[in-house]
Amino acid sequence: MRCPYCGDENTQVKDSRPTEDSSAIRRRRVCNACGGRFTTFERVQLRDLVVVKKSGRKVPFDREKLSRSVFTALRKRAVEPERAERMISGVVRQLESLGDQEVSSEQIGQLVMEGLKGLDDVAFVRFASVYKNFSAADDFRSFLSELGDEEGNDGA
């Protein structure tokens, strides 16, 4: 880790502990060149989140796929894309704050349903009716194909 004061790369970790809510590791570092002290945080990166399907299969979390299913539900509805994006970011933040690297596809579906409820009733009903009929299905493939999204595969 490069020193923010002098740019030297020879810095050392002095202390390492979880933050209060255990969502991150806080490290105190000291620069061997100039003696400067600084702090870094280590968090789960979204690209490292793993989605556990009902079948038990694990796939990397993909925000693009999540976003596609949301926009599919919102098709032809008068909701500004910015609001939908904010809702998606909110879902992603909630997933991050769970503090686990693994999240279930059900958890994601639940959060999306809650988010859509606040955005648009029709989109919520579309999403919820398909989502709740998944029964044994382990992803949103049927949802996406039903709505004519050719590219929809393996979504979460």
Ligand SMILES: [Zn+2]
């Ligand atoms: Zn330094």
